Amino acid sequence: MQLAPEAQRFSIADLEALSDSANTLLESLRTKMLEPHPRKKAPTFSGGQVAALCGIEATQVPYLAKRGDLPEGSVEGRGKRRVFTLAETREWVAKLSKRPRRPEGARAATIAVVNFKGGSTKTTTTFNLAQGETLLGRRVLLVDLDPQGSATTLTGMLPAAEVFEEHTVGPITYPPLSEAPKDLRYAVQSTYWDGLDIIPAAPHLFNAEIFLPIHSRDPDIHWWSLLDKAIDPLRDEYDVIIFDTAPALSYLAVNAVIAADGLLMPIPPDNLDYASSVAFWSLLSETLGSLKTHRKIEKDFAFMRVLLSRVDSTSVSASIVKDWIIRTYGPYVLTTEIPRSQVSGVGAVQFGTVFDISKYEGAAKTYAKIRDAFDTLVELIDQSIMSTVWGLK
Ligand SMILES: Nc1ncnc2c1ncn2[C@@H]1O[C@H](COP(=O)(O)OP(=O)(O)O)[C@@H](O)[C@H]1O
Ligand SMILES: [Mg+2]
Numbered sequence: 001m002q003l004a005p006e007a008q009r010f011s012i013a014d015l016e017a018l019s020d021s022a023n024t025l026l027e028s029l030r031t032k033m034l035e036p037h038p039r040k041k042a043p044t045f046s047g048g049q050v051a052a053l054c055g056i057e058a059t060q061v062p063y064l065a066k067r068g069d070l071p072e073g074s075v076e077g078r079g080k081r082r083v084f085t086l087a088e089t090r091e092w093v094a095k096l097s098k099r100p101r102r103p104e105g106a107r108a109a110t111i112a113v114v115n116f117k118g119g120s121t122k123t124t125t126t127f128n129l130a131q132g133e134t135l136l137g138r139r140v141l142l143v144d145l146d147p148q149g150s151a152t153t154l155t156g157m158l159p160a161a162e163v164f165e166e167h168t169v170g171p172i173t174y175p176p177l178s179e180a181p182k183d184l185r186y187a188v189q190s191t192y193w194d195g196l197d198i199i200p201a202a203p204h205l206f207n208a209e210i211f212l213p214i215h216s217r218d219p220d221i222h223w224w225s226l227l228d229k230a231i232d233p234l235r236d237e238y239d240v241i242i243f244d245t246a247p248a249l250s251y252l253a254v255n256a257v258i259a260a261d262g263l264l265m266p267i268p269p270d271n272l273d274y275a276s277s278v279a280f281w282s283l284l285s286e287t288l289g290s291l292k293t294h295r296k297i298e299k300d301f302a303f304m305r306v307l308l309s310r311v312d313s314t315s316v317s318a319s320i321v322k323d324w325i326i327r328t329y330g331p332y333v334l335t336t337e338i339p340r341s342q343v344s345g346v347g348a349v350q351f352g353t354v355f356d357i358s359k360y361e362g363a364a365k366t367y368a369k370i371r372d373a374f375d376t377l378v379e380l381i382d383q384s385i386m387s388t389v390w391g392l393k
Contacts, residue, residue, distance in 0.1 A: 040156035040192040042086040043358030047073070050089050053135055054096040070095060087194040093137040099382075100392050101137075107235035108141070109302075109389040111242045111381070112260035115267065116276035116283075118247035121309040123150040124344060124353065125266040125377075126244040131355035132378030134195035138239035141188065143231070144201035145169065145256055146246040147209075152200040154353060155191040163202035169252070172230045173208040177221060184230040197238075205252070212251030224291060227255035240385065249283045257284065261302040261389045264381065266309035266338075269321040277306075278328070302388040307377065308337035310344075336376035343370050 045053075047061035050073075056064075062082065065072045071088035075081070084092070102108075113126045123146070130142045144151040149159030157163060165171065167187055174180050187199040215223040234241065243256035257263065267277045291297040306329040312318045326333055338344075343354055343366060354374050360367035386392040 040352075040356070042193050043356060044083045044085055045089040045358075047082045047084075050084050050092050053089060053093050055098055056096060064096075085194075090134065090137060090195050093135065097137050099136055100386055100390075102239045103390055103392065106390045108238040108241045109262065109385040110231070110235070110260045111240065111262045111264055111385075112245060112253070112256040113242065113264045113266065114245050114249075114253065114257065114280065114284075115265050115273070116247060116249065116280045117273050120247070120268060120273050120276065121266045121338070122247070123154070123244055125264065125307060125309060125338075126242050127151055127154045127353050128355055128374045129264075129378060129381060130196055130240075130242050131193060131353060132374055133240045133382065134193065135355075136378065136382055138382075139195055139197075139237070141197050141199070141234060141238045141241045143169065143184075143199045143241060143243045143256075145205070145243055145250075145252045146201055147203050147205040148246070149201040149203070149205075151244040152198065152202070155193070155196075155198055155200070157200055159200065159202040163200045163204075165202075165204040165207070167199075168201050168205045169199055169227060169230070170205050170208045172226050173211045173215070173223075175211060175214070177215065177226075182230055183233050184227075185233055188234070208252055209250055212255075216251070222295075223251065224254055224258045224295075224297065227252070228259035231259055249280060249287065254287055257288075258297075258299060262381075262384060263301055263304045264307060265305070266307040267325055268310040268340075269308060269312075269318040269325060271317070271321055274321050274324055274328075277325075303384045304332050305381070305384065306333045308333065310340045311337045312340040334377065334380055336373055336380060338373045338377065339370055341366065341370040343367055 047065075048058040051058040051061050064070055065082060071084065071091050073082045073084040073088055076083050111129075113122045113129075115122055126142065130140045133140045142151055149157075149163060152159045152163060167189070169184060169187060171181050171186075172184065184199060188197050189200060190197050212223050212226075215221040215226075231241065243260065245253040245256050265277060265280070267273050288297075288299055291299070306325065308322060308325060311322065341354075342362070343357070343360060354367075354370050357367065
């Protein structure tokens with residue numbers, strides 16, 4: 001396209017103006033980037049919410065808060081509403097909830113959230129599941145294995161500017177492996193969310209996808225279990241460890257699958273997402289089959305679940321694809337589904353999740369619908385963890 005003649009001219013004065021405005025913008029971005037941590041804030045909880053999480057009556061909260069052995073919270077506003085921080089809420093849950101704890105000697109349940117396609121809600125599912133598990137009283141570690149660092153971004157960090165190679169899982173794959181770290185505790189960071197720690201990701205993590213294929217040519221190197229081995233010391237420190245993977249069966253994703261007790265695959269009922277999910281299982285079975293034949297590796301999982309996600313209940317094509325998914329994955333499909341919701345869409349723009357919201361500006365029903373769906377997802381996965389990984393009940 002031909003530019004208008006005036007747009008082709010670019011004088012020194014224009015250059016100076018452009019340079020000034022670009023620098024001003026960059027400066028303000030940089031100032032924002034360097035804001036002190038934590039940039040994100042966890043929500044507060046009402047007495048009613050704390051009671052619901054503890055499985056007690058809301059009317060018991062004021063009395064219990066004064067008894068002295070539980071955090072009192074603070075009294076806010078003219079209505080004298082009692083509010084609790086997330087840390088206080090988790091203390092209440094830890095003391096009062098009847099939910100079985102991780103048994104003595106049992107180790108963290110590890111879950112890999114997988115699917116081929118970008119945009120299939122892996123990161124959203126991972127992060128909400130992680131937050132939801134902490135509200136059940138669990139200690140959770142999220143391991144971001146996607147060099148794009150989307151899950152890392154949801155903690156309020158800026159992957160490209162603030163996460164360095166040594167903060168990621170990358171170094172466990174760097175040659176020579178004899179000198180590579182063998183214990184991922186070096187990379188764990190706490191987050192704005194009490195009970196949720198993260199091993200972040202950043203673009204440098206692509207290096208792991210360069211080194212792992214090189215290792216895979218060496219018959220003496222167990223390239224598939226580097227993550228499994230390095231995460232091992234952390235299995236005593238957490239109840240649940242969740243791996244968010246890149247949209248590919250990358251070498252790191254294979255490591256996550258090998259390290260995982262359970263697999264969780266979110267699938268939005270869209271024909272491309274459905275097709276990618278089928279392709280994922282073919283490639284995974286090929287990869288695990290080849291590891292079995294050539295390296296004598298046997299791998300099975302405590303559980304595998306498929307989550308219908310971002311479901312648009314008004315769309316005819318979604319309901320058709322939903323049927324295909326149910327026909328394909330039958331018993332593995334979870335009995336709850338996550339609706340498509342503007343709460344999740346808007347949240348993503350603000351680097352937030354459904355669990356981050358303490359007060360939704362829109363209709364309460366809209367929020368309740370997606371929040372209930374995530375609460376049920378968390379409950380179902382927690383039950384799978386308790387029964388299949390920890391052998392409870
Ligand atoms: N239930 C939902 N309703 C509406 N939008 C959603 C929902 N869940 C996820 N999204 C949006 O879909 C997009 C892709 O999700 P994401 O979790 O980043 O996928 P992935 O990690 O698989 O690439 C994001 O913009 C996210 O905000
Ligand atoms: Mg993602």
